Amino acid sequence: MHPFDRAIRLVLPMGAVAVMATVLSVGWFTQPDRFARGYAPEQPLPFSHQLHAGTLRIQCLYCHSGAERSRHAGVPSTTTCMDCHKVTKTDRPAIQQLTRLHNEGKPLAWNRVHTLPDHVFFDHRPHVKAGVACQTCHGEVQTMQVLTREMGMRMANCLACHRDPHQALPKGSKITKAAEHCAACHR
């Protein structure tokens, strides 16, 4: 076989396969929610959103009250937990642990599930005001025993909704578009 033929028959397909493999693997690794979905770190206390938000139907804003008044929704202070757990389920070891921390004035450090890079300045207030359900970004939290990330906080996800927000908005909302310019989130 002529060396040139060998090159065409062997090297070219191998090269093509290598290129394909590279494209596919890069694509797979960088697909928007590849690393995001399913992240569910173990928490210091076995808090269940399924119980509190699902079964007991406590409003999200009862604990995450910052979402209406601040950029940050916030994680409740242990005082908020103790509003109920002074009297509720005080026999459970987890509640006893919570009570101990609270009485000692020690902070309860949760493992962060949702995070944004430092150059992103997301603001909960206008989203809550517009009637966007918390579940739109945070997933069906009320069904989660362990809080699990459903959606990556990526700009593509933000923009998809900002360009066509009607699915996330309550019926009858007059909003047809949301901000798409850089300074809305980056500053």
Added chain:
Amino acid sequence: MAEHPIPSPDTQEDLPRFWRTLEERHETPEARRLAEDEFLPAALDPADPPPSGISRRNFLGLVGAATAVAASTACDRPQGKVVPYTRRPSEIIPGVANHYASTFQEGTRLYPVLVKTREGRPIHITGNDEHPGVRGKTSPRALAEIIRLYDPDRLKAPQADGKAVDWSGAQRRLMEGVQAAVKAGQQTLLLSGAVLSPTAKNLLADLKKALPGFLPIAWEPAESESAREGGMAAYGTQVSIRPLLDKARVILSLGADFLQGADPEAIRAFAGRRKPEGQAPPNRLWVLEGPMTLTGSNADHRCPVKPSRLGAIALGLARELVVRKGLALPAGVSIADLPEGRPAEIPAPTWEGLLADLASAKKEALVLCGPEMPAASHAAVHLLNAMLGSEALEIRRQDPLAGRKEIRAALEAMKAGRVGALILWGVNPAYALGDRDAWSAAAAKVPFRAWIGQIPDESAATCQLLLPENHWLESWNDFGPEELSTLQQPAVAPLYDTRQGEDILLGLLRPGGGGDTVPADYHQLVRDRWRRECHPAGSPVPFDRFFEAALHDGVLRGKASPAAAMPLLGSAAVQAAKGAPAGGGDFELVLAPGCHVHDGRYANSGWLQECPDPVTKTTWGNPLSLAVSDARRLGLKDGDVATLSVAGRSLRVPVVLQPGQASGVLSLALGYGRETGSTARGVGVNAFPLLGPDAASPNLRTGAKLESTGKHVELARTQAHFRLDGRDIVRSQTFADLAHGGEHKGHHVELHTLYPDQEFPDHKWGMVIDLNACVGCSGCVLACQSENNIPVVGPEQVAKGREMHWIRIDRYYEGDEENPSGTVHQPMLCQHCDHAPCENVCPVNATNHSPDGLNQMAYNRCVGTRYCANNCPYKVRRFNFLEYTADKTEPESLAYNPEVTVRPRGVMEKCTFCVQRIQDGKVRAKGEDRPLRDGEIVPACAAGCPAEAIVFGDLKDPKSRVSRLAADRRGYKVLEELGARPAITYLADLRNPAQGGHHAG
């Protein structure tokens, strides 16, 4: 640029009307090149080693390896912790700022302020808008207090003999030292700064009663003693003068720099009376001075004279006002005491115009004398004001401050062994006395020496016991006067194991450690006094509620006690006024507190060191200013080092050529040349040793000599940086021009554009900057630095043209270089052009236009090509040439505004119109279902401007203040001819020269 010989005096015909540097005036090739390049050539210097020492090739290799490692481990990487409050204080919502009213004391001045805190840490300071005087404004130095709170050099725990001790041990040691002095029958000397708080005064009185031999001395090395001497002569007591510039139609300044920034009320009142739409006739400012001051640069008429002559000139004015204008002399003054004739250095038209103006304005006239001027001129000015019957000033008795005599006596007592204990509280005599050896010798004779302060200084090194003090943002206090009391409250708990100075002294009242009659802490003492003296008797409001309301407002209006009439002692005043220091010698030297570092107490503040001096535009240092003609004569140019000698003392100092400086006059700032503090050490030279021994004229020395050393240093000076290329950048006209039509001649036809017009559906943000109101104080620069996390880059970087300020103040002189006929200060910042030249050239679209008219900058998209800066005609883009922020850790990083990204190396940045405030305002309005109100969004620069020269708002709303001002006939856009359509409209500067008076000197 400094390498070029100084151009010879004006010979060409076609010189530019406005210029910033002598080189620009004569258009040297170097200056031409600076106009053409976007950065100084040095800024692009490749000689800078990469800080990490990694080569490009290694770097790429590492990136590859790191990516591979990251890709294999990236799944479910930990995202960090969320730590909520255990017990959230009800007033704190994470992400929402709280504001606390407080008061900042600097020497004998008080600044009522609002402190913005986020999650409990102070991040920004503005003036207290509840205070009727400052109305939301404050001084640039007060703004910069944030960075001083987080100064990493602060002493974090008490020390005794170089070893850390706890507070009970430290307090015991202090008590023992003082008790030993009492037992030995020796004095306990407390050397402190001015004590203005009534509660602190009570505390000192109690200490005096409890401790025999306790002697408090209040000493402010930067407060002028000659002003006090002049006041003593004229009124028989120490007085303070407060100008009421809103009532002044004619202002004559004899070397008084009242617009320098330290007095926001004065700037507001001065600028407020120059608005052409105002009801009252605009004021006219006459300035006779030696050095070029910021006030001089704002004058309608300025005449350079030697400061030693000011007393005689003022007396000459008094005589002419009596003889020719029929004003009455005060009792006890005879006309024979007053010198005859016009002083030779003042041109006849200026003299006549000034006389006519003063005589016609009478009680609406105000004469002010520079604190650094000799006592004689102060006495003469008191005489003039009394003759004119000026209603534009308030004279009050002042608590005595120690002068040279008292300090010298204290040093003698120390040397003679009469002092058993010495407590230094917030003062630094080892530095500010200007004689380290004398201080050390005297201090060595005192058995017990304690130091109370924040950053260990030169004096701390001479003390055994170091007691770290709270910053005022961590302290309680209260201040008078009775008709308008202000409170100081902590905006943050002490960051370190420190105590408030008053609390430390309070410990001296408890000999056994107990003491039941003594309140637990100073806070209690303040509350007790307020309960006793401020809470109205029989008020239905309980005291706690009353005090809380006062704390909330920060001010409390009380009964106004009319200022007691202060009769002028005519004959004593005129005698003092004639005792002017003899002129003669080569030069007169004026020593004034540094515009930003004051008496050296702020020398460790990077923000203040890097903020350019408003006149010389020098940062990081105090070069000696001298007249251009004197420099030519001595063969000196900018940055040349000269030997300055006065009365046997000499120091080597670089010089700058200062247009407008009187020939034969030198000026040098105090407060530099510190030997302690990681930022302050070695910056500039210490001018305190040059202060004179004579209390009548310590800050003005005659007979100074100047010799070239042949050496040259690079000055970190910003005046030639970022030169705009084009004509008609600043506009200046007179009130008379404005009345007669007013349309400025230089109107340009805009070039046709190929780009489609931008569309603004809801808002179009814009700004109007009134050059007539701007006095150049730099308040905006520091407000922006604090709000937008602007890094401090240091003197070497500034010299290369890499300073990062988003807003700069370009200072343009007009006309003659020996005595410019005017000066215009032009704040220059991103113009947010509709057709922004920077946007078109960004290869990654990191900078583009927002639908509300902002030229937005996405840092995370920027790859650092710098094309945008290259294409920006306004030269307002700043590039992070080096990593200025990554090494900032706590406590410094606590000063950052959490709403603004901290930019890393390799990223371009610029003014955003404070987009974080715009976004917050929009979201708040949306939350309340209402449209945005005009004036609701105020960027930091506008909020920090005491002259209210900056107005921000929505140009789409025709009724907004900014829209109306932008349509003003004085309005113009800088470099309008380029067609970039900037969103900032400048209003032309206005001058108010006297009719017939030869324009500006």
